[in-house]
Amino acid sequence: MNDESPQTFELLDPGSLARIAHLEIVARKVVEGTVSGLHRSPLHGFSTDFLQHRPYSTGDDLRYLDWKIFGRTDRHYVRQFEEETNLRATIFVDASGSMDYGDEGAKDEHRVSKLHYAVRMAAALAYLLVGQQDEVGLVIFDDTVRKIFSPRSGRRQLQLILDALGSVEVGGETALSVVLQEMLPRLPRRGLLIFLSDAFDEAQSFVNALARVHSAHNEVVLMQILDRAEIEFPFHTWTRFENLESDDESIRLDPAQIRATYLDRFNEFQEALKDGCRRHGIDTVRMVSDQPYHESLAKYLFKRGRKS
DSSP states (O other): OOOOOHHHHHHSOHHHHHHHTTOOOOOSSOOOOSSOOSEEEEEEESSSEEEEEEEOOTTOOGGGBOHHHHHHHSOOEEEEEEEEEOOEEEEEEEOSGGGGOSOTTOSSTTOOOHHHHHHHHHHHHHHHHHHTTOEEEEEEESSSEEEEEEEEOSHHHHHHHHHHHHTOOOOSOOOHHHHHHHHGGGSOTTOEEEEEEOOOSOHHHHHHHHHHHHHTTOEEEEEEEEOHHHHHOOOOSOEEEEOTTSTTOEEEEOHHHHHHHHHHHHHHHHHHHHHHHHHTTOEEEEEETTSOHHHHHHHHHHHHHHHO
16 A cells, blocks of 8 residues: 555554465355455355255256256256355444553553554454455444445555544443444444444443344454453552543552452452353454564454465
């Protein structure tokens, strides 16, 4: 691309791109699309893999008559094939207040806020999808939809997405289930929906909302992005904890008094989220924001490709 903005270079640095450029995002479920591509289509044509025989109908292409079956049965059947098509993917980026957690000034160069990590991951996914000639869209949300780009293909679409990601800022409270309910009528059919979020909402409500989206013939992937401190709670001295989704709400505590309770509740939440998604066939992957995003993405896509 010759028209990259400064955000493009920041979000898609050459070193990281070199590590992911060979990767593919392949749909596991049947998808609908508009051009030939990597993914299985529910529309029947005559272009790729054999699907089945069906009785001949007036107007069918005579090239696909199966003469061997005619010789055995004296009936006309045509060979039906399954087309491959492109994918319509939509990337959801959670920009609620809780995504602002993370130490931008940490000594570890890879430790950033969860939102920064999600933005970099979304940029890489969009880059890969456009490179596959797939259609990609973007939804940025907190307790409501803040910005939306319907799935399209091409470099212009990629640039619009990168510009939006480069200017995103954290917003208000988390309302994942509300946003999904709002978005459901506007989503493309049989698409791939990728959610980049810490998923800090009421677990059952969020899972139910994802399940409704999944039941509308979409493939759903939840990339849960967490800070390591949220997982391990490594605090030892008196610490002030702030509510990032509510102004002027904080409390100073001795971590030793709450550590066990916090970890129990955190792990219970994680198990509820994971088990709920598994029951509904929703793919989940946990990513920690101190791990290089291109390594996390490569590891996930490699594992995903082996299951496809």
